[in-house]
Amino acid sequence: MVASIQPVAPHDVALSVRDLTVNLPQGMERTYAVENISFDLKRGQILCVIGESGSGKSVTANAIMGLLPKVIRVSSGAIQLDGMNIIGLSPDKLRSLRGRVVSMIFQDPLSALNPLMTVGAQIDEVMAAHGVGTPKSRRGRAVELLTEVGLPDPELMYHQFPFRLSGGQRQRVMIAMALALEPTILIADEPTTALDVTTQAQILDLIRDIQRRKGMSVMFITHDFGVVAEIADSVVVMEKGHIVEQGSAQQVLKSPGHPYTRRLIAAVPRLTGEDRVPLETANKAPILKVEGLVKTYRTGSSLFGSQRVVPAVNEVSFDLAPGRTLGVVGESGSGKSSLGRLLIKLLDSDGGGILFEGRDIAKLSEAEFRPLRPRVQMIFQDPFASLNPRSTIGHILTVGPVVHGTPYAQARDEAKALLAHVGLDAGAFGRFPHEFSGGQRQRIGIARALMFKPKLLIADEAVSALDVSIQAQILQLLDQIQRETGVSMIFITHDLRVASQICDEIAVMQKGRIVERGPPSQIFLDPQSAYTRELVAAIPGEQPGSTRPVAANG
Known part of the structure; x- marks a missing residue:
């Protein structure tokens, strides 16, 4: 059931989209990015647009901003901004509107x-x-x-x-x-995806505060129903380019009428305090042992007294057994990503040791470490920046294995199998990164890391860009791969709900140090550190062991 659009007086509408259809280039998996969609954004309200990766959320936002790439065009429909149809406006007129009348926070x-x-x-x-x-x-x-x-x-x-x-x-x-x-209208395309729970709460409060103070209208694109529950006045649910449901936030969240909406709500990760059943391995010796690892960033000039010294990683020590997953959680800037880059030697450490399979790789030169790279792989936080925009997905996935001696035909077949494994169609092999949504690019990054069949996988916010249903699939995929191959994982995330589901042990980082380490049952049910307690308390609407209200089956 698609909720009907209630008539709204024109003076109450900041943004009106009517029968909008955006064509995709030939050869894509469907003809339209969005087809015959209609909705209104009322003045002074927050409209949340929610749906899976590839549902057409970001294409809709870019159409409103006049930022669609040339290969994608609006074939029909109207977009009214403050009563003016912007479809067909000249680039100069569109440019004068951007930032002043309508502004956008981009996903990447x-x-x-x-x-x-x-x-x-x-x-x-x-x-x-x-x-x-x-x-x-x-x-x-x-x-x-x-x-x-x-x-x-x-x-x-x-x-x-x-x-x-x-x-x-x-x-x-x-x-x-x-x-x-x-601006009078703010379009926010996944603005809190990359943020930890405490910063997310601050940003949501900030946007809501400015929206109320200035009477601003906000179109908020998200895949997180927790965010929807926090800020939305009304909700539009999109699936594969169509609007399947829309209405007030309370109506959609409490009594969803469409099966797709109910599936999305059911897929939202829950914080669990249960410990994961460990994978049994013959080898009990740690595959990774980190001892007193140090990395300090220095900016500015010491000569002029403007030097700033930031201890990104400060005396960090831990070990990781084969087939186990260590979660690293903490706020933005806590040193999580720096730690990951040190472990894969994308950064040189200032002190300490990194023993991988008994060998201290911290002291190895790039030439000495290069033969080990296939065995230590990373899924990067930012999938767009880590994928070569000039290479096809097939080339991105196969070039590494081919360089390390795998025949191209074998690498090609393995790449296509992995693309299917992470939920992408066979046509993705010949396409370029810009042709995919943010969530789809992240799946490509995961497939690339798995091409080498690594012994150690470092996942830096590997599911942060994914909608909840695909996120659940990727977590299951990583768990399945770990149980099939025995790969060990460092799982860096700001989402404590995700960490509770996939990690055997969790290390909490604050200002470069590990302030607490233990199994999920300790971290989430009996945290010893005040900082950990703050992180757990900041998760919106979550209490370990609580029962989430179940949506009605209406």
Whole structure:
């Protein structure tokens, strides 16, 4: 059942989409990205658009912004912004609307930020493009926005480049840019996907506060029903380019009318305090032993007294047995991703040891470590930045194994089998990364890591970009692969609900240190550290062992 659109007085509507159809290029798995969709965003309200990866959520947002790529076009329908149909507007007129009338927080902050410009310069640019303020006032406004979105040391952050920031920090910069001109309509495309639970709560509070203060209308794209329950006034549910249900948040969450909506709600991960049944292995010796690992970042100049020293990883020690999964959780900037990059030697450590199968790889040169790389693989946090935009998916998956001696025909067959295993069709082999949604790109990253049949798999936010149903499938896939191959995993995540489901043991990181380590039953039911207790308490609507309300089957 598709909920009917209730008539709304024109003056109460900030954004109206009517019978919108967006064509996909020939050869794709379906003809349309979205087909005959209609919905309204009321003034001063938050509309959540929810659906699986590839459902058409981001295409709809980009159509509203006038940012569709040339190979994708609007074939019919209307998009009314403040009463003006933007379909067919000239690029100059669309440009004048962006940022001022409608602004967007993009899903992928690293690819949306200019790597050659400082954070401050990029926020300044938004205001300068519309002739707002003087250089001095724009700088002050930029620092104010960086403060408002909760970034540490805003004055210093103003001069940083995006690559120096964590994933969550980059997302907050994107939010600051989107809010620079205080637009009447804000489109947020998965803005909290890369954020830990405490920062997510802060960002949701921030968006809600600004929305209420300014009377702003927000179209919030998400795959997290926890976010929907927190902020939504109304909800649109999309599946494969169609709207299958829409209505008030209470109606959709409490009494979903469509089977697809009920499946999405049922797939939301729950925090569990139960310990995982360990995988039995013949070899009990640790496959990985980390001893006193240290990594310190230094920025600025010590000569002029502006040097900033950040201990990203500070005396970290742990071991990992074969076939086991160690979860590493903590807030954005806690050192989780830095630890992962040290373990795979994408960063050089400043001290300590990393014993992989008894050999200290921390002291190895790149040439010495290269033969070991196939045995230690990583699933990166940012799938778009880690995939070569000029290579087909087939080339991305096969080039590594071929270089290490696998015949191309064998690598090709294994790649196609893995693509099917992670939920992508056979046609994905010949396509390019930009032709996939964020969640689909993440599945490609997982397939690439598994091509080498590694002994150690480091998953850095491997499911953070995925909708809940695909997330559940990937977690099952990783569990299945681990039980089939005995691979050991370091599972880095900001989602404590996910960590509770897949990890044998969990290490909680804060400011570069492990403040607590233990099985899920301890971490979630009896946390010893005050910081761990704060993280568990920040999970929206979750208490270990509680029963989630079951949606009616209406």
